[in-house]
Amino acid sequence: MDSVGTMNTGQSILCKTSHTDSRPVASSLLVFLLLLERGMFSPSSPPARLLEKVIQYIDLHQDEFVQTLKEWVAVESDSIQPVPRLRQELFRMMALAADKLRRLGASVDSVDGGSQQLPNGQTLPIPPIILAELGNDPKKPTVCFYGHLDVQPARREDGWLTDPYTLTEVDGKLYGRGATDNKGPVLAWINAVSAFRAMEEDLPVNIKFIIEGMEEAGSVALEELVRREKDRFFSSVDYVVISDNLWISRRKPALTCGTRGNSYFTVEVKCRDQDFHSGTFGGILNEPMADLIALLGSLVDSSGHILIPGIYDHVAPLTEEEKKMYKAIDLDPEEYRNSSQVKKFLFDTKEEILMHLWRYPSLSIHGIEGAFEEPGAKTVIPGRVIGKFSIRLVPHMNMSVVETQVKQHLEYIFSKRNSSNQMVVSMALGLHPWIANIKDNQYLAAKRAIKTVFGTEPDMIRDGSTIPIANIFQDVIQKSVMMLPLGAVDDGEHAQNEKINRWNYIEGSKLFAAFFLEMAKLH
Numbered sequence: 321m322d323s324v325g326t327m328n329t330g331q332s333i334l335c336k337t338s339h340t341d342s343r344p345v346a347s348s349l350l351v352f353l354l355l356l357e358r359g360m361f362s363p364s365s366p367p368a369r370l371l372e373k374v375i376q377y378i379d380l381h382q383d384e385f386v387q388t389l390k391e392w393v394a395v396e397s398d399s400i401q402p403v404p405r406l407r408q409e410l411f412r413m414m415a416l417a418a419d420k421l422r423r424l425g426a427s428v429d430s431v432d433g434g435s436q437q438l439p440n441g442q443t444l445p446i447p448p449i450i451l452a453e454l455g456n457d458p459k460k461p462t463v464c465f466y467g468h469l470d471v472q473p474a475r476r477e478d479g480w481l482t483d484p485y486t487l488t489e490v491d492g493k494l495y496g497r498g499a500t501d502n503k504g505p506v507l508a509w510i511n512a513v514s515a516f517r518a519m520e521e522d523l524p525v526n527i528k529f530i531i532e533g534m535e536e537a538g539s540v541a542l543e544e545l546v547r548r549e550k551d552r553f554f555s556s557v558d559y560v561v562i563s564d565n566l567w568i569s570r571r572k573p574a575l576t577c578g579t580r581g582n583s584y585f586t587v588e589v590k591c592r593d594q595d596f597h598s599g600t601f602g603g604i605l606n607e608p609m610a611d612l613i614a615l616l617g618s619l620v621d622s623s624g625h626i627l628i629p630g631i632y633d634h635v636a637p638l639t640e641e642e643k644k645m646y647k648a649i650d651l652d653p654e655e656y657r658n659s660s661q662v663k664k665f666l667f668d669t670k671e672e673i674l675m676h677l678w679r680y681p682s683l684s685i686h687g688i689e690g691a692f693e694e695p696g697a698k699t700v701i702p703g704r705v706i707g708k709f710s711i712r713l714v715p716h717m718n719m720s721v722v723e724t725q726v727k728q729h730l731e732y733i734f735s736k737r738n739s740s741n742q743m744v745v746s747m748a749l750g751l752h753p754w755i756a757n758i759k760d761n762q763y764l765a766a767k768r769a770i771k772t773v774f775g776t777e778p779d780m781i782r783d784g785s786t787i788p789i790a791n792i793f794q795d796v797i798q799k800s801v802m803m804l805p806l807g808a809v810d811d812g813e814h815a816q817n818e819k820i821n822r823w824n825y826i827e828g829s830k831l832f833a834a835f836f837l838e839m840a841k842l843h
């Protein structure tokens with residue numbers, strides 16, 4: 321643990337609060353009691369004893385696991401900024417991971433990602449995608465873990481309290497870019513496997529890995545690889561597990577049963593390609609910005625209701641059963657609001673907040689390309705501007721119906737302005753919502769593993785954002801996909817001071833180990 325850097329606050333890294341402490345003795349005892357209570361095992365039955373041993377191993381080696389996370393976080397594997405130095409870092413990251421997996425005894429294939437053509441004509445290499453496997457016993461189920469090792473950009477000046485690429489532990493929180501998204505969860509899976517390997521125990525399931533380095537940049541080259549490997553690497557895969565989202569709580573584990581999709585639009589308003597001076601042209605033009613602001617202003621009202629006619633028509637009706645589901649979820653709306661530093665949300669109750677994040681569409685306005693957005697008082701009239709907004713999609717909205725509704729609405733608003741400018745609307749991205757089959761064995765196994773390791777039933781949650789690869793796995797290889805998050809709601813993915821709690825990381829490693837054993841029992 322002392323190899324992990326400490327923030328200069330005078331707080332000792334050894335001074336862990338009980339809140340985040342990972343107590344080896346207590347948790348092993350808890351597991352033992354739970355296994356007894358469930359009546360699944362006699363006290364000395366082999367799987368129960370094996371799990372106890374694995375859990376003990378993970379507790380004893382937790383500082384090594386944190387150290388490896390520190391080494392991985394130290395690699396600036398930023399896939400967003402398209403510069404050669406960072407691409408090199410991505411290659412280094414993927415090589416580190418390949419090496420780690422080889423040392424676990426996996427056979428590892430680093431598949432060449434080819435290259436990426438940027439809009440400015442530059443080409444950059446794409447880091448390899450790792451396909452790895454460990455065990456191919458036909459009697460065991462094969463579980464494939466998907467994760468990514470690229471990260472969002474981070475600079476200390478953005479408001480980080482510690483160096484983003486130096487994993488720093490403060491009060492049981494491990495701060496660093498990628499700690500929770502997604503290096504920590506990838507390593508938790510590897511830690512679970514390594515515990516079995518180190519104790520020379522047979523792995524309960526066959527394990528496969530698909531690990532990429534371009535997720536934050538839109539998973540460039542991934543879909544093509546999945547299609548190409550459908551009948552080879554994926555032919556033996558029975559289940560896919562993704563751990564790339566968060567719990568809705570700071571303490572209570574969750575299983576994710578669905579995510580929203582997204583339809584991303586651009587609306588261009590153009591007078592001419594060059595800007596104007598407002599002293600020379602102001603007063604005699606239909607200004608593109610004024611048109612665009614009116615268009616963007618017509619999309620959603622101040623209560624969050626989307627004003628595009630028909631947009632709610634196909635949204636799945638709310639059932640009584642579903643309403644009950646929200647009641648059970650661990651979320652304190654006041655705490656959530658305060659910790660997000662927001663004065664007031666559009667909704668006050670837990671149920672309304674969750675429903676509007678998960679099961680209703682929302683429209684967000686993201687930005688305007690070509691607008692004057694720097695400080696200062698430039699008297700420009702932009703000649704051409706592009707507005708960007710997106711609608712989060714939910715079951716059972718229809719993508720092409722939404723596209724038509726958006727276009728017709730904007731054309732109607734624009735026509736009422738009698739503007740002489742040109743308007744072009746296009747849907748840049750269409751991602752469908754994802755729905756899990758929670759009746760599937762792996763959800764049952766994960767629930768049992770959570771009960772064993774955390775002593776509680778999970779929150780059955782959805783997620784308001786999109787993990788596009790989930791639908792690709794489901795559609796292309798047609799196997800069950802599960803999202804099993806490890807991180808807490810306040811981990812801050814993509815934000816300054818991203819972290820994963822030591823407790824989540826270590827208990828998460830145990831959770832994956834318990835999951836392997838539960839999966840084996842179901843087969």
Ligand SMILES: Cn1cncc1C[C@H](NC(=O)CCN)C(=O)O
Nearest residue numbers: 564565582584749751785786787
């Ligand atoms: C790029 N993009 C455009 N529309 C949707 C997306 C995916 C993006 N995914 C995430 O953030 C992963 C969260 N764990 C999002 O949902 O915004």
Ligand SMILES: [Zn+2]
Nearest residue numbers: 501502535564
């Ligand atoms: Zn991620």
Ligand SMILES: [Zn+2]
Nearest residue numbers: 501536813814
């Ligand atoms: Zn991310």
